Amino acid sequence: MTTGMDAARDDSPRAGDGAPDGPPVVVRLAARVPAWARVGGEAATAGRVLLVFSGAVLVVGAVALGVDAHEARVLLGTVGALAAAVVLSLRRRGPRSPRATVAYPVGVLVLLGVLALTTTGTASAFIGLIPLCFVYLGLFHHGRTALAVLPVAWAAYLAILPVFDAASWIRLGVYGMTWWAIAQTLAVTTAYQRSLRRRLYADARTDQLTSLANRRDLDERLAEAVPGDTVVIADLDHFKRVNDTLGHAAGDVVLERFGHAIAQHLRRRDYAARYGGEEFVLILPRTEPVQAVNVLRALRTEWAEEGHGVTFSAGIALITEGTPPGSALAAADVALYRAKNAGRDRSRIATERIVPRPRAQAPAAGP
Template sequence: MLAGDLNEPGQIAVWHRRGALRFSIAIVIMLTAEIVTLTISFAALVTLLSAAIVGYAAFRALTYLGLAERRWSLLLWPLATCSTLGVLHMASSDIGTLLPGLIVLAFQFIGITQPPGTGLLFILPASALLLHLTDMSSRDAVIRLPLAILVWLVVSEVPSRLLGELRDKQRALELLATTDPLTGLLNRSRLEAHLEMAGDSSAVAVIDLDHFKEFNDTQGHISGDRALADFSGVLQSMTRAGDAAFRYGGDEFLVIFPRTTPAEAAEILDRCAEMWDGHGSGLTFSAGIAEGGDDAVRAADGLLYEAKRGGRERVLTVERSLARQA
């Protein structure tokens, strides 16, 4: 089973559960091997029970310390499996020779959950564990140990690198699906989600470049596209880290300002107008800003058209509209 993006909320917790399950299965395999080979002893039972208690206590400690959401914390489970195997071999000396495959499974879990190169850090301790389990001669070690290391690297590094490439491509596809290619702003596919996330304590601005159609017809589409891209760059530079800027239509833009009043958002767009100042194209913009909520976009759109009717090149909020009418 492939790992999801471990940067997403909750994914590390999911893989802790899977790691704990793998560790439990490994303990069952060790116990079964003891029973089948008729080598089970009180010392072996105590070892396996203690390993289970220590493994889960370590996880609880990581959780208590707030470290269980760190990606490296998932290394607990392969380390617990290999440590248990090594201690069990001391308690029941014959059993370890049957179960070196558990080391391979530990490296596989490392490859699925950790960045490339992590498996390399465990080659030396794993080699020492294998020598401890198999008690191989120097002549055998020359052949068997390099082969074992090769297998460990394949099962850890190949999945890790492939999954990394897969996640990079997935993020690129998500970016392509949610971003306007000309302006680099968000497209409308994520608009509803952002509006819902921002809630009522936000401001929503709908912005339109004045006389853009005439500019596009007379100057050409290349100049029009350049003006759109230039304006988007200015808009992005003026908005804050938590704001979300969208290309709403052909020459229309929409910005969501979380935890911001319409008056505060208007000040930001006023500064944006000063910085834009035509930007070589001679174009100006008009904007309507409304308070967040279910009708925010429609209300902002209405204020935008009021700004257009009032002469363009202005930013309107409800308060500014009332002041103009007074």
């Protein structure tokens, strides 16, 4: 039987099998868009690309068709309007709302309809821009948005038609359903990919045993801590005895339940991660060390009531301008060992400033 991994391996590009090398051309081109042209977010950037591409298609089409002077002026005005829209979109800073970016495909459709009404037959060469607008809508909007834009697309298509007869009604319906289906398919696919990406991102930053954050996520969160936040390192006491006497499976149960106790006890704004082995790090925003002691005291009481027979010690350090997050974590580590040396099952507040040094990953079993 072929496993999912084997299937993925079979689908991977190999030399000589005709598979593409590297990401698609569109992705490579998007990566080359300069930073100044990416203002407003991905949807706005893609919208400007849609406008620029539509203008390029009109220019190339005008040259290939050999239009007359009047049609050339109309095409030039259409391209100018597209260019002006791009410039105006660049002047507005900040992210665009989803509704605002609908203006990009709608603008293309409106200009295509104006082109059809002011020329004779020229616009029919550019009818392919209509489904391209629905591709954009599917990538960056819900399917119902494409349904709302559909009347504008129909109006542009009707303007392009030289003669409207009974068969035109059928084509209008078929094209409309096809355009909406394109957008709907892309919208569903994009939503699934975004959900999958969020799930993979969360899995990559979650400790599978305790369901708390892992070391990778902790490093990122610690870098975002600010003065006034408090860092706590909690370590289960004599955890090695649990593994030695009851087995590692029992030790895993203790770790899992301790992580659950932390998650249930802490405030919504607090953060907790498994640091490694039986060590856990807490980041308590806008919390004084004395308040952290009270938080740990309540956690210790609840943990003791669960009857696991395992206590924990903790070191506490405040992040200040003179003690950045890395130094505070190192100071909390020193305070933790002071608590251990004082008899365990207690907390200690750091009293000294520590310069952080590289720390090896904590072993699975500790004191």
